[in-house]
Amino acid sequence: MVCVPYLLLLLLPPLLRVSADTTEPCELDDDDFRCVCNFTDPKPDWSSAVQCMVAVEVEISGGGRSLEQFLKGADTNPKQYADTIKALRVRRLKLGAAQVPAQLLVAVLRALGYSRLKELTLEDLEVTGPMPPKPLEATGPAFTTLSLRNVSWATGGAWLGELQQWLKPGLRVLNIAQAHSLAFPCAGLSTFEALTTLDLSDNPSLGDTGLMAALCPNKFPALQYLALRNAGMETLSGVCAALAAARVQPQSLDLSHNSLRVTAPGATRCVWPSALRSLNLSFAGLEQVPKGLPPKLSVLDLSCNKLSREPRRDELPEVNDLTLDGNPFLDPGALQRQNDPMISGVVPACARSALTMGVSGALALLQGARGFA
Numbered sequence: 001m002v003c004v005p006y007l008l009l010l011l012l013p014p015l016l017r018v019s020a021d022t023t024e025p026c027e028l029d030d031d032d033f034r035c036v037c038n039f040t041d042p043k044p045d046w047s048s049a050v051q052c053m054v055a056v057e058v059e060i061s062g063g064g065r066s067l068e069q070f071l072k073g074a075d076t077n078p079k080q081y082a083d084t085i086k087a088l089r090v091r092r093l094k095l096g097a098a099q100v101p102a103q104l105l106v107a108v109l110r111a112l113g114y115s116r117l118k119e120l121t122l123e124d125l126e127v128t129g130p131m132p133p134k135p136l137e138a139t140g141p142a143f144t145t146l147s148l149r150n151v152s153w154a155t156g157g158a159w160l161g162e163l164q165q166w167l168k169p170g171l172r173v174l175n176i177a178q179a180h181s182l183a184f185p186c187a188g189l190s191t192f193e194a195l196t197t198l199d200l201s202d203n204p205s206l207g208d209t210g211l212m213a214a215l216c217p218n219k220f221p222a223l224q225y226l227a228l229r230n231a232g233m234e235t236l237s238g239v240c241a242a243l244a245a246a247r248v249q250p251q252s253l254d255l256s257h258n259s260l261r262v263t264a265p266g267a268t269r270c271v272w273p274s275a276l277r278s279l280n281l282s283f284a285g286l287e288q289v290p291k292g293l294p295p296k297l298s299v300l301d302l303s304c305n306k307l308s309r310e311p312r313r314d315e316l317p318e319v320n321d322l323t324l325d326g327n328p329f330l331d332p333g334a335l336q337r338q339n340d341p342m343i344s345g346v347v348p349a350c351a352r353s354a355l356t357m358g359v360s361g362a363l364a365l366l367q368g369a370r371g372f373a
């Protein structure tokens with residue numbers, strides 16, 4: 001008999017089998033809040049996940065295995081179990097380290113449509129095969145936050161539009177890191193009406209040109225926060241041009257941890273979004289204040305760069321909160337510590353931030369979608 005709570009929590013619709021000889025792969029904390037499963041055993045006991053039914057946060061690792069064996073349960077209609085699924089406490093769900101057939105992923109999304117899930121994270125996944133045909137109406141979940149890290153899709157750049165059609169409207173935060181393709185066919189992408197936060201950090205091959213392809217025009221009308229940390233951004237003029245082409249009006253733009261070049265003389269002057277109030281240019285390798293900044297800002301972060309002198313007033317926009325910490329003109333040893341954070345036993349702010357960054361530029365996001373029903 002198929003047990004739908006297992007389907008929901010494992011993102012698998014299989015017939016689960018109990019094996020008394022295997023090590024317990026799931027652990028539930030004492031507060032019944034967080035449950036973590038790691039199915040690395042050659043013959044995993046999937047039924048161990050039953051204890052996760054009471055948890056608010058559930059994290060499941062598939063041990064790098066293919067989940068194709070569970071396709072036989074993908075045709076189960078979750079509607080008959082709607083009350084049971086809705087009764088589950090899970091609000092945050094993370095699935096990682098597995099090869100998942102697209103048909104199975106869609107079956108999971110359909111089941112999650114009856115849940116109260118708020119945040120879904122997919123990490124280190126390979127989604128295989130084509131997505132099922134577009135439904136007449138979205139039957140998947142209405143969560144507020146979707147995070148994807150190192151997820152590959154057989155459908156290439158069309159993956160976001162195909163995934164989007166299975167989700168109910170209302171997504172507010174979208175994080176995409178280490179993506180295999182961000183060149184979205186804009187014609188197949190619906191408008192993200194409620195999306196206020198878009199984080200494309202940790203995509204070092206994106207660059208200015210890739211950003212132009214990723215930000216489809218008129219698809220992000222409510223965007224307020226755009227993060228592009230460690231995303232291969234090259235020039236402020238290139239970023240500005242991409243924002244203008246997409247017709248977005250972010251209030252906050254994070255370009256930290258990119259090696260920004262000085263805009264070439266004679267480059268076309270770009271008009272920044274009028275709503276932009278906060279610009280983060282820390283850890284950008286800047287040796288001088290770049291030209292072409294927005295004329296007026298509330299916050300400008302130029303910390304942890306390579307500025308050898310204090311910027312003149314005419315080099316800066318009108319700004320209320322300017323941060324220059326960690327530049328050589330304030331601290332002669334700052335540049336050496338940026339290049340070698342462990343040069344002394346005391347780790348200064350810039351070195352700490354660089355170490356925290358590591359390969360994960362998306363750690364600082366998680367803005368705005370913390371209210372659970």
